[in-house]
Amino acid sequence: MNKQHVLQQIIETLKVDLDVATRAAQTAYETATHEENIAENKYDTLGLEASYLAAGQARRVEEIRHSLVLYQKLVLEPYDEQRGIQSGDLITLESAHGVQQHLFLGPDAAGLKVRHEHILITVITAKAPLGQNLIGKFDGDELEISVNGARQSFEITQIL
Known part of the structure; x- marks a missing residue:
């Protein structure tokens, strides 16, 4: 196994996940702000529920973006027999x-x-x-x- 190749696969997977999450967040935002979802009475919660979903999707996008940046900056070192297992192994x-x-x-x-x-x-x-x-x-x-x-x-x- 080649850990540099594994790192590249992790980065590629995170990029795909980010794209999917970004599209989901945009869809949730559009649903939450669409004029048909404005509450007509206190029991009409579709717009509120959509806004919660949109906020959750936006947080997920930021989590994935953060992970992606960390992996893009990760410098892999060879396993050090003196230090034992470390991040990147x-x-x-x-x-x-x-x-x-x-x-x-x-x-x-x-x-x-x-x-x-x-x-x-x-x-x-x-x-x-x-x-x-x-x-x-x-x-x-x-x-x-x-x-x-x-x-x-x-x-x-x-x-x-």
Whole structure:
């Protein structure tokens, strides 16, 4: 795997998400401000509901725009065997059952998923419990996390 290519895929996915969210926000705004949606009485809430939707969509656009800027400015460094895992690293974990997970530890956009070389990679951040546990760990280290109340253990099998 090439983490520079993974970073580019994250940026491209965020650009597509931004475009979709921008169009959705514009549609919600147009609905909220359309003259047919002016309330005729106190029970007519279509315009109010549309304005709430428009505000939420606008916030989502700003969140994606912020994430995109962070990833566009992200400088990837090679994995440092002295410092352990840091932001910008591409990590492979293996569960006790042999199931692998591929993670990109990024500055934002947690939960975003991209495919690279037919491998699904999930973006996580250091704000999440798993991300916090990974910071400073090394290849071969084991870690335990609680997932839905159940303890799961993983081994770090690759860091790029």
